[in-house]
Amino acid sequence: MAHALGPNETTLTHPGSRRIAGLIGSIDPRLRILAAILFAIVVVGLSSLMTLGIAMGLSLGLLVLSGLPLRATLKRMAMMDSFIVFMVLFLPFTVPGDPMFILWGMPATWQGLWQGVDIALTANAVILALMTLVGTMEPVTLGHALHALRLPETLVHLLMFTIRYIEVLREEYLRLRAAMKVRGFRPGTNWHSYRSFGYLVGMMLVRAIERSERILQAMKCRGFSGRFHLLQDFTLTAKDRRFATVFAGALGLLICLEIAWH
The missing domain is CATH 1.10.287 (Helix Hairpins)
Incomplete structure (x- = not known):
């Protein structure tokens, strides 16, 4: 008898690959790739710290919906943040502006601090969104989805x-x-x-x-002629359309807030 997977369970469906059985995992892979690309483009274009904070919250929401293990995922994020922490510490001493304090004759500026926080929020939001939207795909499914996107x-x-x-x-x-x-x-x-x-x-x-x-x-x-025959046809469902609508609305809200707070 087949066992129904719970919201946080994983299953091996291809040698060496893992499929995450979460809400994000049930969305059309093509849509997830496009959503990740659009999210990265929008977030990289943001400059307001308030808007970037909301974008980071959206990425955390995707993490919850993806079914990825929270601790393991954040641990992987911390590996990247170990580099970003040094950047946040050194940028205040290299960017001119209003001094916060002076250390060994070198002024640390508020502008450098905010620029470091800006880069940290942008990097974390984009990487976390990529991990939840694209990183939860099986490698073979990712290849088929990229082929379907021409x-x-x-x-x-x-x-x-x-x-x-x-x-x-x-x-x-x-x-x-x-x-x-x-x-x-x-x-x-x-x-x-x-x-x-x-x-x-x-x-x-x-x-x-x-x-x-x-x-x-x-x-x-074995008859290989230069083309792979796909074993999976992707079709958009009502759930995919709802996800696309909500996600597009969230990106539109980020753009509107950025314009309003800039």
């Missing part, structure tokens, strides 16, 4: 092959590193280490080319 087939093929074989190349790299360790190699700051890593990169490239040629021959033997 992206060049060559780019879609590159994406699909990269997703499929990136782990294979990683395993090849680990085997080569293990072979180097068995032979007594210990990395250091010397020419021998630099040459060894150069040989490692070269061997990775050679093996990648050889593997790609074998894969191409195997695909041709």
Whole structure:
């Protein structure tokens, strides 16, 4: 008997991929990609801190609707914020304006602080929206959705092959590193280490080319003619239209508030 997934459950539907069973996961992938692009364009164009705060709240709302684990997602966001924190700390000392205080003879300005906060809110809102709208897709579904949006087939093929074989190349790299360790190699700051890593990169490239040629021959033997036949047809539903209407309204509200508060 099939088990109905709860709002926060995940399931494996393709080797190596995870599908998040949330409200966002039930929206047409094409619509989610377009929504993420439009959201990023609108948020990058905002300059009011109040409007950016609302945009950040909208991204957090998408996170709740996506069904992603809150703690794990925010932990991944914190990795990016570790860089942004340094930027917020140093920008007040590099942007001219009204001084807040003086440290070791260098004035820290309010304008630099607000500019750092502006960049931090923009980056967090956009990245979180991309993680919830696009990051919750299976890689294969993302490729099919990009193809349905009329992206060049060559780019879609590159994406699909990269997703499929990136782990294979990683395993090849680990085997080569293990072979180097068995032979007594210990990395250091010397020419021998630099040459060894150069040989490692070269061997990775050679093996990648050889593997790609074998894969191409195997695909041709199976009748590959340069096109992938999609196994999924995307259709807009009433839920998709409601989501598009609400999301477009939220973006319109952000633009109106930005104009009013600018």
